[in-house]
Amino acid sequence: MKHSGLLLIVTFIALLFSACNIEKESDYKMIKENFGEIDGKEVVLITLKNTNGNTVKITNYGATVVWIEVPDRLGNIENVTFGYETLDGYLNGDPYFGSIVGRYANRIAKGKFEIDGVEYNLAINNGVNTLHGGPGGWHSVVWDYEVIDKKGDIPVLKFTYNSPDMEEGYPGNMIAEVEYIWNDKNELHINYNCSTDKKTVLNITNHAYFNLKGAGNGDILDHEMQIMASKFTPVDQDLIPTGDNIVVEGTPFDFREPHKVGERIEEEYEQLILGKGYDHNFVLDNDKEVDAIVYEETSGRLMEMMTDQPGVQFYCGNFLDGTQTGHGSRAYNYRGGLCLETQHYPDSPNQANFPSWSLANPLSPVRFIGSL
Numbered sequence: 046m047k048h049s050g051l052l053l054i055v056t057f058i059a060l061l062f063s064a065c066n067i068e069k070e071s072d073y074k075m076i077k078e079n080f081g082e083i084d085g086k087e088v089v090l091i092t093l094k095n096t097n098g099n100t101v102k103i104t105n106y107g108a109t110v111v112w113i114e115v116p117d118r119l120g121n122i123e124n125v126t127f128g129y130e131t132l133d134g135y136l137n138g139d140p141y142f143g144s145i146v147g148r149y150a151n152r153i154a155k156g157k158f159e160i161d162g163v164e165y166n167l168a169i170n171n172g173v174n175t176l177h178g179g180p181g182g183w184h185s186v187v188w189d190y191e192v193i194d195k196k197g198d199i200p201v202l203k204f205t206y207n208s209p210d211m212e213e214g215y216p217g218n219m220i221a222e223v224e225y226i227w228n229d230k231n232e233l234h235i236n237y238n239c240s241t242d243k244k245t246v247l248n249i250t251n252h253a254y255f256n257l258k259g260a261g262n263g264d265i266l267d268h269e270m271q272i273m274a275s276k277f278t279p280v281d282q283d284l285i286p287t288g289d290n291i292v293v294e295g296t297p298f299d300f301r302e303p304h305k306v307g308e309r310i311e312e313e314y315e316q317l318i319l320g321k322g323y324d325h326n327f328v329l330d331n332d333k334e335v336d337a338i339v340y341e342e343t344s345g346r347l348m349e350m351m352t353d354q355p356g357v358q359f360y361c362g363n364f365l366d367g368t369q370t371g372h373g374s375r376a377y378n379y380r381g382g383l384c385l386e387t388q389h390y391p392d393s394p395n396q397a398n399f400p401s402w403s404l405a406n407p408l409s410p411v412r413f414i415g416s417l
């Protein structure tokens with residue numbers, strides 16, 4: 046099978062995109078341009094161009110990935126991720142296209158949790174629940190940035206955000222760092238590193254939407270999906286986990302062998318209906334090198350995803366309705382893109398049986414890369 050590929054490694058998430066034979070350009074390039082201003086802080090758009098000549102664009106608004114271009118099997122380049130041409134797009138109803146999501150990705154039921162008997166109340170933004178860190182989450186702040194360019198290495202684009210104690214209701218001052226590396230194998234590595242001074246919770250992810258035919262080019266129902274997960278966590282009608290783990294075998298959630306996204310999506314399976322399509326946390330087996338593979342036949346593009354996190358939210362754009370338009374004025378339609386949000390399970394702070402993502406050790410900053 047001839048394909049082209051992209052690899053996403055998340056904190057490590059790595060997205061590997063692969064394709065045809067690529068002529069090498071000479072130098073790795075990084076270009077910075079102005080993308081606007083918020084509250085007196087400059088917003089920039091940084092283009093990373095690897096020696097294949099393929100570019101990724103990232104802004105410090107939300108530490109957001111705006112553009113990832115990779116070749117198809119014939120060498121034709123397309124951008125495969127959703128993004129806007131201007132900062133305004135991100136300020137007007139953006140459903141987290143490419144952004145970093147924190148402090149707590151996915152939903153926290155009723156926006157409440159307890160640590161050591163103290164109840165914390167978060168900002169609510171999804172019915173009665175908190176979604177993706179709240180309305181003022183990390184997707185919507187301007188991050189500081191620096192380029193770490195050690196001789197002989199691929200440069201690292203590093204974003205830092207100092208999140209104050211009780212921001213959106215979360216305890217603890219937190220320093221969040223996100224590093225992006227776009228290398229010559231068309232691998233996008235995303236590393237997270239956070240530290241805090243109080244017991245708190247954290248679940249950080251990247252919310253990129255992918256369509257391997259090209260962003261805004263039809264739906265993703267024909268994409269072949271493989272997820273190395275033997276279980277998933279079912280949800281109620283508000284997409285809050287019930288607390289169970291269900292074995293995928295014999296259900297439309299079994300992606301251990303490749304299946305087209307659309308093949309079983311309309312099946313009358315209770316959890317699918319509740320999720321309005323795939324919008325669930327898959328419990329990763331975490332025993333293979335690659336945790337998910339997406340393949341699109343007409344273009345031959347293939348994306349591999351690797352993570353050290355215990356779960357991935359496979360969301361297939363069920364809430365998109367074409368009102369968001371991005372690069373080249375293309376509309377992002379219903380099920381036009383899919384997300385692989387590597388994460389701890391949703392609502393973990395309220396779910397005793399889910400792996401914990403709480404940061405303990407008050408006063409001695411906790412450093413982690415990957416799961417605790």
Ligand code: GAL
Binds near residue numbers: 140141151360364
């Ligand atoms: C996803 C979530 C969906 C939806 C989407 C944003 O991460 O799983 O239910 O909220 O974000 O529109």
